[in-house]
Amino acid sequence: MSLTHRSLLVKIFLWFWATVLITAAASVITFWVRAHSSPYQWHASVIETTRISGETAIQTYEQSGPVAAARYMVQLEHRNLQNPCLFDQSHNVLAGRNCDALADMLPNLTEPGVPDFGVRFGVARVALKLRGASGREYVFAAEVPAGVPPGRPRGPRMTRLGYALQWAVALIVSGSICYLLTRYLTAPIFRLREAAHQLASGDLSARANSRISPRHDELGDLVRDFDTMAARIEDLVSRQRQLISDVSHELRSPLGRLNVALDLARQRKGDDPAFDQAEQDTALLNEMIGRLLTIAKLDVSARDVPMVQVDLSELLHQIVCNANFESHPNENRVTLTVESEVFVLGNPELLHSAIENVVRNAIHYTEPGTQVEIVLQHDAAHSSARIQIRDHGPGLPEAELTNIFRPFYRVAAARDRQSGGTGLGLAISDRVIRTHGGTIIARNAVPKGLLIEILLPEQAVGTPVPHL
Amino acid sequence: MNRVLIVDDDVQLCRLLSERLATEGFTIEAVHDGVRGLERALSAEHALVILDLMLPGVGGLDVLKRLRMKSPVPVLILTARGEDVDRILGLEIGADDYVPKPFNPRELVARIRAILRRTAHSSSTSSPLTAGDLRLDPHSREASLSGVLLKLTSIEFTLLESLMRQAGQIVSREQLTESVLGRKLGPFDRVIDVHVSNIRKKLGASEHSQRIKSIRGSGYLFAMRAES
Numbered sequence: 178m179s180l181t182h183r184s185l186l187v188k189i190f191l192w193f194w195a196t197v198l199i200t201a202a203a204s205v206i207t208f209w210v211r212a213h214s215s216p217y218q219w220h221a222s223v224i225e226t227t228r229i230s231g232e233t234a235i236q237t238y239e240q241s242g243p244v245a246a247a248r249y250m251v252q253l254e255h256r257n258l259q260n261p262c263l264f265d266q267s268h269n270v271l272a273g274r275n276c277d278a279l280a281d282m283l284p285n286l287t288e289p290g291v292p293d294f295g296v297r298f299g300v301a302r303v304a305l306k307l308r309g310a311s312g313r314e315y316v317f318a319a320e321v322p323a324g325v326p327p328g329r330p331r332g333p334r335m336t337r338l339g340y341a342l343q344w345a346v347a348l349i350v351s352g353s354i355c356y357l358l359t360r361y362l363t364a365p366i367f368r369l370r371e372a373a374h375q376l377a378s379g380d381l382s383a384r385a386n387s388r389i390s391p392r393h394d395e396l397g398d399l400v401r402d403f404d405t406m407a408a409r410i411e412d413l414v415s416r417q418r419q420l421i422s423d424v425s426h427e428l429r430s431p432l433g434r435l436n437v438a439l440d441l442a443r444q445r446k447g448d449d450p451a452f453d454q455a456e457q458d459t460a461l462l463n464e465m466i467g468r469l470l471t472i473a474k475l476d477v478s479a480r481d482v483p484m485v486q487v488d489l490s491e492l493l494h495q496i497v498c499n500a501n502f503e504s505h506p507n508e509n510r511v512t513l514t515v516e517s518e519v520f521v522l523g524n525p526e527l528l529h530s531a532i533e534n535v536v537r538n539a540i541h542y543t544e545p546g547t548q549v550e551i552v553l554q555h556d557a558a559h560s561s562a563r564i565q566i567r568d569h570g571p572g573l574p575e576a577e578l579t580n581i582f583r584p585f586y587r588v589a590a591a592r593d594r595q596s597g598g599t600g601l602g603l604a605i606s607d608r609v610i611r612t613h614g615g616t617i618i619a620r621n622a623v624p625k626g627l628l629i630e631i632l633l634p635e636q637a638v639g640t641p642v643p644h645l
Numbered sequence: 646m647n648r649v650l651i652v653d654d655d656v657q658l659c660r661l662l663s664e665r666l667a668t669e670g671f672t673i674e675a676v677h678d679g680v681r682g683l684e685r686a687l688s689a690e691h692a693l694v695i696l697d698l699m700l701p702g703v704g705g706l707d708v709l710k711r712l713r714m715k716s717p718v719p720v721l722i723l724t725a726r727g728e729d730v731d732r733i734l735g736l737e738i739g740a741d742d743y744v745p746k747p748f749n750p751r752e753l754v755a756r757i758r759a760i761l762r763r764t765a766h767s768s769s770t771s772s773p774l775t776a777g778d779l780r781l782d783p784h785s786r787e788a789s790l791s792g793v794l795l796k797l798t799s800i801e802f803t804l805l806e807s808l809m810r811q812a813g814q815i816v817s818r819e820q821l822t823e824s825v826l827g828r829k830l831g832p833f834d835r836v837i838d839v840h841v842s843n844i845r846k847k848l849g850a851s852e853h854s855q856r857i858k859s860i861r862g863s864g865y866l867f868a869m870r871a872e873s
Binding site for chain 1: 658662664725749
C-alpha cells in the first residue's frame, strides 16, 4: 500500500512521535534551566551563609569599627563569598571593595530579613537587610559563584559526536516505540478497511477477524461486529440467490405445463385465435421471468459475470442481421456504420441482449419508411467504445429521458402495450452496461427521434483474456 | 424404435408430455428421480433420453456422467434459461443438445425427430472413412484410432463424419448445426463448439486432434493432411 493510503498511520505515528519528542525536549530544557537557576536547597544555604556572614560583619563593625569590618570582609572573600559589602541604612558603603556592582540591588529591599536574590553572569547575588545589636539597620550584600554547587565537580564535557549519538539513539528508540504503538492501533483499522473493501466488491466471504489475533479492546469488538455483519449479509445474499433460483424453477414449472397443455388443446379443438393469444402470453410471461431473473442476478452478483474479449463490430453486425431478418425481411430497417473496430471486456450474451433491447425499442418507434442508424466509434478521450442508436420516431419529453431505464416504466401506456414489450428491456440494458463499467444515456435527436448513446470502457491493449 | 425416456421430477408435466408425444407416435416412459432414471436409461430400451438437469437427489449432471460411462444413447437435456453454466457442462459431459425450459412442445418434437433421424440415417450403408489411423464406420457407427475403439457419442460421431466427408473444406457452424443437430444456429449457440472440443479431447494427443481446425468467424475444417 502506498504512503498516501496510510495517512492515518503516518498521522498517528507523527503525532505520537512529536508528543514524545516535545515532552523529552521540554524536560531537558527544564533541567537545563534549573541547573542555571538555583536548586532550592543551595539557594537557601547561600542565603543562610550570607545572613550569618552579614550579622557577624555588623557585629564586628559595631564593636570593633570599620577597619575590623573591612578585615572581616577580606576573610569572607577567602571563604567563597565574593565581593561582600556592608551598607548603612541610607546605602552608604561601610565596608567592602567594589560595592558599586551591588548597589542596584539595594532599592529592592523592603523588610528586614527578606533577601533579594538574583543571578547575573552566572553569579548568584544576595542582599539582606539586617538589624544590628544597636538597633540600627544595615544592608549586607555578597556574590556567590553559581553553577558550581559546592562539592560537585563538573564531569568531562561531551563531544559533538557524543551528543549526536545520544540524539540518534533517542530518535530511534522513541521512533520505533511510537511506530509499534501506532501499528498496534491502526492495524485492525486497515484490516477492517481491506475486509470492507472485499465485501463491497462482492467477496461476501471476506472476514476481518481471521487475520487479527483476538483482542479484547474496543477495536477487537469492532472487528467482531464487522464480521457478524458480514456473515449476516452473506447469509441474506445467499438466501436471496436461492430464492431467485427457486422462483425460476417454481414459476417456470407451471408455465411449462401450460405450454404443453395449450398445445394439446390446440390439437384436440383445432386452431383458435384464443390459443395463439394464450401462447403469446405464456411466451411473454416466460420472457419476463427470464428478464427479472437477469436483473436480480445483475443486482446481486454482478461480480460473477464471466468476462471475455468482445469484438463490438461483430456483435453489432449480428444484432443488425437478426433485427433486419425478423422485422422486415425485404427492407433493411437498421443500418450499421463501423467507424473503427473496438474491443471491450465483457460478457457477450449480456452485451448482445443489452444492445438488442435498445435496437428493438428503436425499431418499434421509428417512423415507417425511416431507418434506425447504429454507429460504432472509438472515443479516444474516454478510451471507450461509443455506440449510438438513433431512430426517427417521436422522441421523448425531456423529463422522461432518464426514466425509461426504470423497470416497467412506460412513457405512454396506450402506445406501449401493443408492442408486447416486457417493460424490462431498457432496464436490463442499463444494468448490463453499468455492470460493464459503462454508461447509457438517452437524448432527443434533431430534428426528431431518440438517440441512445452507450459508452463502454475499451479493453486495455495487451490484456491477456481468453477468447471464446 | 420410438421409445423415449423422460427423467423429470414434474409428474404432471411428464403426464402431459406423454399425451402430447403420443400423438406424434412416440412411446414415453416417465421417471421422476435420478437413480431410477439412470437405471432405466442404461436398459438400452430407448431411442432417446430427455433429462432434466434439476432433479431431486442425484442431479441430472451426475446421471448424465454415469450414463455416459456406459452408454452412447442420445441425450437431450432440459435446462432453465439462464443456467448457462449447467447447459455447457451438460454438453461437455456428453449431452447431444439442450432445450430451454419452459419449451414449446412443437420445438421439442422437432429436436427429438432431428436426433432420431440422424441415428436412423446411419443405418444406410456407406463405406468406412479413414484418415491416417483414424477410421470411421458409418454402418456400425464406430470410430477407432489405431484399432482402439473411440467412445464417441452419437452426435460426436455424426459431427466427425460430416467434417471428414468434407475434409479440406471449411464447414460453417451454421451448416454443422443444421446437419448435425437438425436446427438453426442460435445467437450464442456454442453447442457445436463444445462437441468439437469433446471430439478433440477424445482423440487425445494424436495428430488428428490437431487436424480439426477452428476457422475464426466461419467454422471448422478437417485438414487433409496432418501437419508435422
